[in-house]
Amino acid sequence: MEEQGQNLEAVAEDIGVDPQALVDALVDSWSPAIDNLLEDGTITPAEAAEYEAALEDAFTFRVTWDGEEETPTFSGLDA
Numbered sequence: 001m002e003e004q005g006q007n008l009e010a011v012a013e014d015i016g017v018d019p020q021a022l023v024d025a026l027v028d029s030w031s032p033a034i035d036n037l038l039e040d041g042t043i044t045p046a047e048a049a050e051y052e053a054a055l056e057d058a059f060t061f062r063v064t065w066d067g068e069e070e071t072p073t074f075s076g077l078d079a
Contacts, residue, residue, distance in 0.1 A: 008063040019063055026059040027052070050077045 009019040031052065038048040054074060061072060 005067070007065050007067065012063070023056065023059045023063050026063075027055045030055050047077055 006014070008022060012019045012022045034043070034048050034051045034055075037043045038045065043051070054077075058072075058074065061069075065071075
C-alpha cells in the first residue's frame with residue numbers, strides 16, 4: 001500500500017471502501033443541518049436541494065482531489 005501522496009479516493013480503495021460510499025457518508029453527516037433549516041422554515045425545499053447538491057460537489061472534490069487543483073469556495077446559492 002502506497003501511503004504518501006494519496007488522495008482520499010485512493011486510501012478508500014486501498015482499504016476496500018467504494019469512494020462514492022465515502023462521499024455519501026460525508027454528505028449524510030451534514031444533511032441533518034440542512035434538514036433542520038428546512039424544517040424550521042429558514043430555507044425552502046429548492047434551497048435545501050441546492051445545498052445538498054453543493055455538499056455532494058464539495059465532498060466529491062475533497063475525496064478525488066489531486067493535490068494540484070485549487071480548492072473551490074462556496075459562494076452561496078444561486079439567486
